[in-house]
Amino acid sequence: MPTLTVVVCRVCARVRSIWVDGCFDMMHYGHANALRQAKEMGDYLVVGVHSDAEILKNKGPTVMKEEERYAAVEACKWVDEVVRDAPYVTSLEYLDRYNCDFCVHGDDITTAADGSDCYQEVKDAGRYRECKRTQGVSTTELVGRMLLMTRDHHNRTSSTSTTTPIAGSGTKTSVSHFLPTxxxxxxxxxxxxxxxxxxxxxxxxxxxxxxxxxxxxxxxxxxxxxxxxxxxxxxxxxxxxxxxxxxxxxxxxxxxxxxxxxxxxxxxxxxxxxxxxxxxxxxxxxxxxxxxxxxxxxxxxxxxxxxxxxxxxxxxxxxxxxxxxxxREIIRRIIEHRQLYEDRQARKEAKARLEAEAERAEKERRKQADQV
The missing domain is CATH 3.40.50.620 (HUPs)
Structure with missing residues (x-):
């Protein structure tokens, strides 16, 4: 696998360094757009990528293997440095180790296996920023397309998502209606x-x-x-x-x-x-x-x-x-382990509901704090 080498002098001038971390499983344009937005907030973008073991413990099985995910992030043109095997829960210690001023994440809540906010420590320290999540795409949604193997994704004429049950699982996955601009x-x-x-x-x-x-x-x-x-x-x-x-x-x-x-x-x-x-x-x-x-x-x-x-x-x-x-190899991985990924989809859906509830609670807490 290639190793990204970037030479930047961070002594000669004050460089604003940004930390972003994630799974980047089946890295898509939504991931790339988040990295683009993060890079616009500073000068030097450091991206931490979680290991397969960390993701399995906190989220479930990955589609792409660890080295494949590292390579995908390294190839993104907005990334200056990649940190392999980054912890799933973001810490100030890692931000300081890589001289990062703050951490950037999408405007959705990410929780660890125990249900805690992965970014609570950096939020409490005032070293957290948000970027806008790209609507219409996610790794979960792409896996859903492969599980369904439907032609619906070729016909995106409606602005309303279609929700279709995955056979035998009781889980629902939405077919995205991406609106290009x-x-x-x-x-x-x-x-x-x-x-x-x-x-x-x-x-x-x-x-x-x-x-x-x-x-x-x-x-x-x-x-x-x-x-x-x-x-x-x-x-x-x-x-x-x-x-x-x-x-x-x-x-x-x-x-x-x-x-x-x-x-x-x-x-x-x-x-x-x-x-x-x-x-x-x-x-x-x-x-x-x-x-x-x-x-x-x-x-x-x-x-x-x-x-x-x-x-x-x-x-x-x-x-x-x-x-x-x-x-075809990616699709084969999904189909070969269909039940595994259907179970993952069900867990993701349940976790998404909990995260949405937590996000609503957090917004309410902020609203009340502003009124004090």
Missing amino acids: SKRIVQFSDGREPKPTDKVVYVDGAFDLFHYGHIEFLKRAKELGDYLLVGVHDDATINRIKGSNYPLMNLHERVLSVLACRYVDEVIIGAPYSVTQDVLEKVAAVSIVGHGAAPAIPDVDGRDPYELPKKLGIYQQITHDGGSMHT
């Missing part, structure tokens, strides 16, 4: 144009349930040049090519996940499945077109989607360490 895309995008001297590399794909394999692929692709342009195919194209219930995440969800990756410079939203002359010329002058080691699925007309770049002599195969990780 141009503002969110801009927030995630660097907007950097390639320099005339830059060697532009183009890769494309679904990037569904963005994971370690995607990260390693994009990292290797970026090493081939100076500017990485990524094409993300739309939902209908992926469903037509892959069939079944793919993709699990819709186009804009997948675009945001790709944009949050530190190796990516720009994204073509809804890129054509087969690489065209427009793809090679209209956004930037592409020098290399890359694809993973696995054979490409033919386009609907039976043709090789990389026929043009191969003919032009600019096609290159990309091999990487994360080749064994793919979206």
Whole structure:
């Protein structure tokens, strides 16, 4: 697994350092948005990631393995430093150890196994800040999509969530209706144009349930040049090519996940499945077109989607360490241990109710304190 190395002089100038911690299981654009908001509150972002053992004790089994979760956080472009095996309950001792001024967390309550607020100590010390939680996505909700394996997530025309029971469990999981905005895309995008001297590399794909394999692929692709342009195919194209219930995440969800990756410079939203002359010329002058080691699925007309770049002599195969990780593997983990994750969903739902009650009580306490 790669280790993130960031060199920053925190002696020459006063740097405002921020602490964020979490599980970051199946890291998605909601996690990335929280890290983006936290980074805006300071200069240097330190992110603590809990171990599998800590999460199992306090929350339940993870979908992604420990090293996969570490790698996912390290690849986020707003993160400066990652602390592995961070404690589940946030302490002042850890904030001080990493020279962090305060801790940032979403505007929801997180509790430990004993029901206590994980952030009570830093809250009492006045070293706690909140960022806005991204609505419409969570690891629990994504697991729910895989358990249901429904096509409903392809049709998000309503602003009202649909709640569907998971067969045999009595648990309910909601299908999110993510509402994309141009503002969110801009927030995630660097907007950097390639320099005339830059060697532009183009890769494309679904990037569904963005994971370690995607990260390693994009990292290797970026090493081939100076500017990485990524094409993300739309939902209908992926469903037509892959069939079944793919993709699990819709186009804009997948675009945001790709944009949050530190190796990516720009994204073509809804890129054509087969690489065209427009793809090679209209956004930037592409020098290399890359694809993973696995054979490409033919386009609907039976043709090789990389026929043009191969003919032009600019096609290159990309091999990487994360080749064994793919979206189907994540789904396999969920389906193989279905009962385990259905039980987890039920516990999460019960815990969410308790946390919501605690949050209401906390707001009432603050309201009463303000009136004194």
